Structures are given as C-alpha cells and as structure tokens.
Amino acid sequence: MTEFLDEIRSRLDAIRAEGLWKSEPVIASPQGARVLVEGREVLNLCSNNYLGLANHPALRAAAAQAMEDRGFGLASVRFICGTQDLHKALESRVASYLGHDDAILFAAAFDANGALFEPLLTDADAVVSDALNHASIIDGIRLSKARRYRFANGDMDDLDRQLRAAREGGARHVLIATDGVFSMDGHFADLATMRALADRHGALLMVDDCHATGFVGQGGRGTPSRAGIQADIVTGTFGKALGGALGGFVAGPGPVIDLLRQRARPYLFSNALPPAITGATLTALDLVEGPEGDALRARLDANARRWRDGLQALGFDLLPGTHPIIPVMLHDARLAQEMARRLLSHGVLATGFFYPVVPQGRARIRTQMTAALTPTDLDRALDAFARAGRETGVIP
Numbered sequence: 032m033t034e035f036l037d038e039i040r041s042r043l044d045a046i047r048a049e050g051l052w053k054s055e056p057v058i059a060s061p062q063g064a065r066v067l068v069e070g071r072e073v074l075n076l077c078s079n080n081y082l083g084l085a086n087h088p089a090l091r092a093a094a095a096q097a098m099e100d101r102g103f104g105l106a107s108v109r110f111i112c113g114t115q116d117l118h119k120a121l122e123s124r125v126a127s128y129l130g131h132d133d134a135i136l137f138a139a140a141f142d143a144n145g146a147l148f149e150p151l152l153t154d155a156d157a158v159v160s161d162a163l164n165h166a167s168i169i170d171g172i173r174l175s176k177a178r179r180y181r182f183a184n185g186d187m188d189d190l191d192r193q194l195r196a197a198r199e200g201g202a203r204h205v206l207i208a209t210d211g212v213f214s215m216d217g218h219f220a221d222l223a224t225m226r227a228l229a230d231r232h233g234a235l236l237m238v239d240d241c242h243a244t245g246f247v248g249q250g251g252r253g254t255p256s257r258a259g260i261q262a263d264i265v266t267g268t269f270g271k272a273l274g275g276a277l278g279g280f281v282a283g284p285g286p287v288i289d290l291l292r293q294r295a296r297p298y299l300f301s302n303a304l305p306p307a308i309t310g311a312t313l314t315a316l317d318l319v320e321g322p323e324g325d326a327l328r329a330r331l332d333a334n335a336r337r338w339r340d341g342l343q344a345l346g347f348d349l350l351p352g353t354h355p356i357i358p359v360m361l362h363d364a365r366l367a368q369e370m371a372r373r374l375l376s377h378g379v380l381a382t383g384f385f386y387p388v389v390p391q392g393r394a395r396i397r398t399q400m401t402a403a404l405t406p407t408d409l410d411r412a413l414d415a416f417a418r419a420g421r422e423t424g425v426i427p
C-alpha cells in the first residue's frame with residue numbers, strides 16, 4: 032500500500048510540476064450568468080448553460096412538481112421497477128423533437144455513447160471515427176468488437192479513404208461516428224459531406240450533438256437540422272442547454288432503440304433517471320420548442336457575435352467559427368492558468384483548458400456564451416479580458 036501510494040503521489044507531483052494541475056472553482060450559488068465564487072459575485076463565461084435554463088423558474092417549478100408527484104428516486108434500473116410514465120413521455124418527446132422513430136434515456140451522454148456501439152456492432156462491422164471525437168465516443172468504440180478506422184478531424188477526403196478501406200476490408204455494416212460540434216474548438220462537423228459519403232459507401236451516420244441540441248439548427252434541433260440532413264443515430268445530453276442537470280439519450284430507428292433497451296450495459300445495469308430530471312426536461316423541451324426558445328436562441332447568437340468581435344478587436348488569438356464556444360488560444364498551460372486567475376480577480380470566471388483535455392501546446396481559455404448574459408455583462412467581461420490580457424502580455 033505504501034509503495035502504491037508513493038507511486039500515485041509521484042505522478043501527482045509530476046502533474047503539478049508540468050503546470051497541468053486542475054483545481055475546481057467552488058460555486059456557492061445556482062449556476063447562471065453570475066455565480067458566487069470565493070465570496071464574490073462574478074460573471075460566468077465557461078458553462079454549457081447556453082440558453083440560461085439551468086436555474087430557470089419554469090424548470091425549477093417542474094422539477095419540484097415532478098418530485099412532489101413521483102418522488103425523489105427510483106431505486107431501480109429501468110427494466111426491473113424503475114420506469115415511470117415520465118421516462119416514456121420524455122423518450123417519445125426527444126424522438127419527436129429530433130425527428131427519429133424512438134429514443135432511450137441514459138444517466139448521462141457519456142453512458143449513451145458508452146452504450147451505443149457494443150450491442151449494435153460485431154467484429155464483422157466497422158466504425159469510422161473522427162480523430163477529435165469526444166472521449167465517451169472513443170471509449171464506447173473501444174468497448175465494441177467492431178473494426179476501427181479513424182479519419183483526421185474534419186478531413187472529408189480522409190473519411191472517404193477510410194470508408195473505402197472499411198469496405199475493402201469486407202466490413203458488413205459501417206458506421207461513421209462524429210461529434211456534431213467539436214467541444215474544445217467549437218467548430219461544426221461537415222455533416223452534409225458526411226451524409227453524402229455515408230450514402231455513397233452504404234454506411235450509417237451517428238452524430239453526438241451534446242453541444243448543439245436545443246440551440247443549433249431550426250428550432251434547436253441540432254447540427255443535422257443546421258446541415259439540412261438526417262443522421263441515422265443521434266446521441267445527446269440533458270446536461271447542457273436543456274436545463275443542465277444530468278442525463279443523456281440515443282435517438283434513432285425503432286429496432287436500434289429496441290436492441291439497446293435489451294442489451295446496452297449502462298442501461299441494464301444502472302439506475303433510472305429521477306423524476307425531478309425527467310419532469311423538468313420535458314418542460315425544457317416545451318420551452319426550447321416554443322417562442323421563448325426562439326428568443327433565447329436569438330439572444331445567444333447575438334451574444335456570441337458580440338463577444339467574438341469584442342475579443343478579436345482586443346487582439347486575442349481566437350479559433351474561427353460561429354458557435355457560442357469561443358476559445359481564446361494561449362498555447363501554454365501555465366499561461367492559461369495565470370490568465371484564468373487574473374480574470375477571476377477582475378470578476379470573470381473562465382477556466383483554463385490544457386492537456387489532457389486539449390493537446391499539449393494547445394492550452395486555451397474556452398469561453399462560452401449564454402443567452403443569460405446581457406450586453407452590459409459582456410462589456411464588463413471584455414474589460415476584464417483586456418486587463419488580464421495586458422497584465423499577462425497576451426495582448427499589447
């Protein structure tokens with residue numbers, strides 16, 4: 032035991048020595064545009080609370096009502112005695128919102144992606160996966176026996192080559208797996224080309240739309256809607272724009288969802304989502320599909336433009352794009368941490384990202400816009416970025 036812990040400690044020391052230590056800001060308030068950190072109210076520029084629903088009065092009320100009506104927890108997996116009417120309602124609601132036959136709920140999108148590949152694909156089949164895909168897709172593919180092909184991020188010629196290689200290797204079913212939005216950089220997958228390539232090679236297309244469901248595309252229906260295509264299988268989360276609590280889903284053809292319900296391990300061997308979440312997520316979907324959703328998406332888009340333009344004008348090195356994920360590139364991990372520390376002292380919470388969540392030498396502050404911020408908030412936040420940027424020598 033002593034030797035074991037000594038070894039762990041030396042690895043921890045190495046993480047610290049490389050400037051890669053992550054510490055968690057502790058928030059003593061609800062999630063929102065303003066949060067209480069270290070006893071001070073600061074502007075929050077790094078949550079996935081894109082539409083500002085995380086503490087929305089209608090969702091709080093729906094969660095409280097669902098708990099009142101259906102209790103706190105289920106104390107069961109779905110198939111034993113953990114399925115309530117709210118689960119069935121939410122599954123059919125997610126399916127109809129996204130235009131699929133059916134949907135299945137998971138405790139998180141991490142589980143949805145972890146669950147997806149193993150039951151659907153055998154060693155006779157192949158997955159063709161974007162190199163920048165989310166960790167949960169990578170893990171999910173690892174758990175399956177499918178043959179693995181990887182294409183360079185966003186490189187459609189390489190995707191074409193890998194699909195051909197999969198076909199030439201004799202694969203029976205071929206599934207392309209991609210993020211709809213790549214969460215570290217905030218850029219979109221080229222779904223129109225992927226759909227065309229999938230059709231040409233007789234492959235299926237799976238899209239993880241965690242950073243899009245609720246706010247990208249027509250009515251917030253995600254990146255397939257934005258690209259004007261239909262994906263065969265979509266995975267997503269309730270933990271970001273749709274209220275931000277917890278939970279994930281797979282939406283797709285009836286037989287796919289049926290087989291996942293019979294065989295997906297994170298579904299069969301893990302607890303059912305609680306009523307507060309299923310009930311409030313139904314309300315979140317009402318909201319994003321209604322006129323308030325349109326207003327929030329318009330505010331989010333306007334904020335993202337204003338924020339990106341403001342940072343650009345100050346001289347920060349941004350990754351190009353239009354998504355509300357707007358990364359400020361700093362390249363060096365220590366610099367990213369120093370910048371984040373100074374931002375906090377100037378009243379802005381924006382966490383530094385560095386290895387292993389982004390490649391070495393690609394450290395950044397990933398800012399994220401939300402409809403909950405006002406134009407005045409953005410001006411204040413820009414001022415904080417200008418000060419912190421000058422203090423650290425990042426901008427002139």
Ligand SMILES: *Cc1c(COP(=O)(O)O)cnc(C)c1O
Pocket residue numbers: 138139140141142144165167210214239240241242267268269270277278279
């Ligand atoms: C956040 C995220 C996940 C995980 O979602 P959870 O519901 O929090 O587990 C999966 N895939 C992508 C692309 C994500 O951004």
